[in-house]
Amino acid sequence: MTQLAGTGALIRLVLRRDRLILPLWIVLVTAFFAGTASSFATAYPTLQAQQDFIDNVVSNPAVVALIGPVLDPGVGGLTAWRIGTVGSVVVGLIAILAVVRHTRTEEVEGRQELARAAVVGRSAHLTAVLAVVGAGMLVMAALTGLALAAQGLPASGAFALALALAAVGWVFAGVAALAAEICSTNRAASGVSVAVLALAVVVRMGADVGAGAGPTAWLAWLTPTGWLQQVLPFSEQRWWVFLLFLIVTAALVGAAYAVRDRRDIRAGLLADRLGPAHAGPGLSSVFALTWRQNRGLLLAVVIGYGLLGLLMGSAAPGVAQAGAQLGPFLARLGVANGAEALVILLIYVFAEVLAAYAIMVTLRPRSDETGGLAFVLLATPTSRTRWALSQFVIVVLGTAAAMLVRGVTIGLTYGLATGDLAGQLPAAVGSALAKLPAVWVVAGVAALLFGLVPRLSVALSWAVFVIVLALEIGWEFGSVPDAVFAASPFSYVFPLSGQASLSAVLGLTLVAAVLGAGGLLALRRRDIG
Amino acid sequence: MSDAVDVRGLTKSFGSTSVLSDLNLSVGSGEVHGFLGPNGAGKSTTIRVLLGLIRPTSGTISLLGGDPWSDAVELHRRIAYVPGDVTLWPNLTGGEIIDLLARLRGGLDAARRDALIERFELDPQKKARTYSTGNRQKVALVSALSSRADLLILDEPTSGLDPLMERTFRECLTEEKSAGRTVLLSSHILSEVEAACDRVTIIRKGRTVETGTLAQLRHLTRTTIEAELTTVPAQLHADPDIHDLTVERTTVRCQVEPHRMDAVLRILLEGGVRNLVAHPPTLEDLFLEHYQNAGAGPAEAGHGGQHSQHLERTAR
Numbered sequence: 001m002t003q004l005a006g007t008g009a010l011i012r013l014v015l016r017r018d019r020l021i022l023p024l025w026i027v028l029v030t031a032f033f034a035g036t037a038s039s040f041a042t043a044y045p046t047l048q049a050q051q052d053f054i055d056n057v058v059s060n061p062a063v064v065a066l067i068g069p070v071l072d073p074g075v076g077g078l079t080a081w082r083i084g085t086v087g088s089v090v091v092g093l094i095a096i097l098a099v100v101r102h103t104r105t106e107e108v109e110g111r112q113e114l115a116r117a118a119v120v121g122r123s124a125h126l127t128a129v130l131a132v133v134g135a136g137m138l139v140m141a142a143l144t145g146l147a148l149a150a151q152g153l154p155a156s157g158a159f160a161l162a163l164a165l166a167a168v169g170w171v172f173a174g175v176a177a178l179a180a181e182i183c184s185t186n187r188a189a190s191g192v193s194v195a196v197l198a199l200a201v202v203v204r205m206g207a208d209v210g211a212g213a214g215p216t217a218w219l220a221w222l223t224p225t226g227w228l229q230q231v232l233p234f235s236e237q238r239w240w241v242f243l244l245f246l247i248v249t250a251a252l253v254g255a256a257y258a259v260r261d262r263r264d265i266r267a268g269l270l271a272d273r274l275g276p277a278h279a280g281p282g283l284s285s286v287f288a289l290t291w292r293q294n295r296g297l298l299l300a301v302v303i304g305y306g307l308l309g310l311l312m313g314s315a316a317p318g319v320a321q322a323g324a325q326l327g328p329f330l331a332r333l334g335v336a337n338g339a340e341a342l343v344i345l346l347i348y349v350f351a352e353v354l355a356a357y358a359i360m361v362t363l364r365p366r367s368d369e370t371g372g373l374a375f376v377l378l379a380t381p382t383s384r385t386r387w388a389l390s391q392f393v394i395v396v397l398g399t400a401a402a403m404l405v406r407g408v409t410i411g412l413t414y415g416l417a418t419g420d421l422a423g424q425l426p427a428a429v430g431s432a433l434a435k436l437p438a439v440w441v442v443a444g445v446a447a448l449l450f451g452l453v454p455r456l457s458v459a460l461s462w463a464v465f466v467i468v469l470a471l472e473i474g475w476e477f478g479s480v481p482d483a484v485f486a487a488s489p490f491s492y493v494f495p496l497s498g499q500a501s502l503s504a505v506l507g508l509t510l511v512a513a514v515l516g517a518g519g520l521l522a523l524r525r526r527d528i529g
Numbered sequence: 530m531s532d533a534v535d536v537r538g539l540t541k542s543f544g545s546t547s548v549l550s551d552l553n554l555s556v557g558s559g560e561v562h563g564f565l566g567p568n569g570a571g572k573s574t575t576i577r578v579l580l581g582l583i584r585p586t587s588g589t590i591s592l593l594g595g596d597p598w599s600d601a602v603e604l605h606r607r608i609a610y611v612p613g614d615v616t617l618w619p620n621l622t623g624g625e626i627i628d629l630l631a632r633l634r635g636g637l638d639a640a641r642r643d644a645l646i647e648r649f650e651l652d653p654q655k656k657a658r659t660y661s662t663g664n665r666q667k668v669a670l671v672s673a674l675s676s677r678a679d680l681l682i683l684d685e686p687t688s689g690l691d692p693l694m695e696r697t698f699r700e701c702l703t704e705e706k707s708a709g710r711t712v713l714l715s716s717h718i719l720s721e722v723e724a725a726c727d728r729v730t731i732i733r734k735g736r737t738v739e740t741g742t743l744a745q746l747r748h749l750t751r752t753t754i755e756a757e758l759t760t761v762p763a764q765l766h767a768d769p770d771i772h773d774l775t776v777e778r779t780t781v782r783c784q785v786e787p788h789r790m791d792a793v794l795r796i797l798l799e800g801g802v803r804n805l806v807a808h809p810p811t812l813e814d815l816f817l818e819h820y821q822n823a824g825a826g827p828a829e830a831g832h833g834g835q836h837s838q839h840l841e842r843t844a845r
Binding site: 184 | 659
């Protein structure tokens with residue numbers, strides 16, 4: 001028990017440090033879930049309207065693969081369907097960021113050492129943050145359950161769905177806890193955890209390629225996002241599925257405690273090796289340094305996008321064989337069949353996800369600034385412009401590499417599978433590259449914020465990202481009009497009628513360049529630090 | 530010879546908080562200049578202005594004949610800097626960082642680099658994230674000292690070093706001085722400053738309160754006299770220039786303004802001097818005087834303010 005000494009005080013510390021963000025995400029997530037249910041209830045009030053929606057949209061295998069099949073009846077079933085995957089990603093990310101922030105980051109920054117020198121047990125930090133995140137998820141579940149029930153959904157179903165979302169959060173809190181024990185840096189710990197989250201979503205997509213009944217349907221049992229569906233909150237209510245969540249969470253958390261017991265403070269599972277005593281000839285400019293700092297994450301993203309591309313490109317034809325009728329949805333996309341729609345949509349969705357990477361990399365100079373590295377670097381004959389520009393180059397080239405690899409892999413596998421390599425490969429590559437300018441505009445906004453309002457830049461940039469996603473989802477459901485969706489750069493590259501127009505691509509590129517240049521100009525005029 | 534650093538009337542405010550107000554600092558070429566002040570006095574802020582990292586609110590600043598804000602990049606070819614709190618790229622080794630910074634600055638003395646690594650007993654193969662505070666400081670020091678910069682700006686460079694390494698640093702400082710490099714040394718280790726520095730500037734609450742050579746500063750501060758007399762002359766008690774007088778039978782202790790030394794000695798002689806010890810104030814005395822006044826507002830800087838006015842005359 002002495003290992004847990006001080007946990008109470010640390011729980012208060014976590015609550016104090018997260019006193020704004022914690023209530024904020026609980027409220028936002030609850031509002032998002034409740035809002036989804038209410039927009040379904042408004043748009044499709046009758047059983048007939050709901051069935052029409054399912055027949056027209058959800059019968060489309062591309063949509064089924066992306067979001068999953070509708071498994072339960074009524075507004076409840078539609079709500080569970082729509083928020084299942086997105087909700088998993090959102091609560092998963094929240095759990096990961098919170099756990100890593102209060103464990104490995106504390107350790108890397110040396111604050112945990114200070115706390116541990118007091119009467120604080122070895123496992124107190126880990127326990128404190130798991131308690132806060134675990135309880136936070138429960139509060140979120142309670143509020144979401146209430147909000148859904150208040151809209152007339154069956155109460156037990158509403159709470160089952162909400163609790164399943166919380167349980168997904170617990171699993172990813174466990175993933176992050178283990179990753180934070182194994183990896184020696186906070187960046188690596190978050191990176192590994194987010195990769196696991198992405199994998200969980202992809203595996204769920206694989207399971208639903210056959211509309212929930214194909215030969216890969218068993219994959220759903222390998223991923224928390226799949227378990228979420230399998231709870232069937234508005235029909236069978238399989239409460240025993242929660243055992244899966246609990247067992248896996250307990251195993252992950254148990255492993256984290258076991259590693260923690262065996263390692264030294266600040267160490268990872270692997271000891272640090274010695275490196276070269278002299279810098280190689282390549283490490284002789286700011287650009288080389290920036291590349292060195294960014295290459296790990298960039299390679300991970302590119303490889304991840306490549307693997308996902310291979311996987312999805314080869315799985316996509318199965319969608320066509322699942323043989324659904326062509327809904328008006330496909331006509332809107334201007335494609336021939338469900339498989340092609342899936343390819344195009346996957347390229348689009350992953351471009352949107354890439355905006356998160358672009359924001360992260362664009363704002364890296366900001367963390368160098370607060371951490372003090374900028375003082376060391378800018379005291380050499382390195383101009384501020386070169387410093388930031390080297391990072392922006394990584395953003396532009398890195399996102400381009402990721403989308404290129406994505407286009408090539410998905411086009412290659414899909415082209416081979418359909419015997420239309422000559423047609424599909426260029427189409428997929430062109431479609432992937434055409435999305436880039438929208439990603440760059442988001443990065444440009446982050447760059448401008450970094451130049452103008454450095455202290456607020458991180459929070460505001462992520463707010464922009466969330467707004468872009470919210471506009472997208474709202475627009476899909478028709479609750480956001482076209483005129484408002486036009487505020488999102490992605491509206492100009494949405495694959496509504498085949499390829500994005502050249503003028504949209506050029507226009508967005510120009511906007512991104514102006515935003516980036518504005519950021520650089522502002523950076524030259526302000527104080528560093 | 531023109532000054533390497535010439536700062537006049539520097540003020541800097543962050544929003545409504547004023548960090549520097551009317552700060553003066555001049556460092557001659559080839560001079561080792563001590564830059565002293567209590568925690569939070571504005572030393573690091575001044576250094577960041579000199580490096581062009583932050584923009585002054587007002588004041589004229591000349592650094593190696595240029596403007597630190599607009600000519601930052603050009604000037605930095607001739608400057609090496611050791612920050613007070615050294616942050617390094619965690620995934621690079623110490624050796625890689627030293628080489629990288631040298632290449633960014635435009636070259637280093639490779640033989641000196643290797644010699645310094647040996648003298649500071651630094652393991653250049655370790656990743657920066659595994660270094661202690663002292664070892665990170667050593668990386669920054671080796672990098673700065675092995676550069677070909679004309680001006681070294683060192684912000685409390687030895688705060689994390691052990692006494693042995695601190696001695697090594699002092700030796701290096703002496704070598705830099707004889708090699709004719711200009712050094713601006715911010716430090717709390719007074720013996721270090723006393724041993725190495727030609728001139729000193731003391732700031733408090735963002736304002737210069739003392740500047741000059743150590744000898745000049747001492748001249749402006751009372752000398753302590755301890756004398757054993759045959760009889761204690763009565764004038765001692767009456768003289769307005771004798772301070773903190775204590776008389777213990779025939780042993781007299783007091784403090785005297787430097788310009789009244791002559792007169793006070795004459796009075797003492799009248800009592801018949803059997804033993805006499807007079808010592809000038811140590812830097813520590815000077816320093817404590819200002820530190821202890823730190824509670825007072827900047828407007829009335831005590832006699833420190835008067836001193837700096839004196840010095841404006843005497844130092845030039």
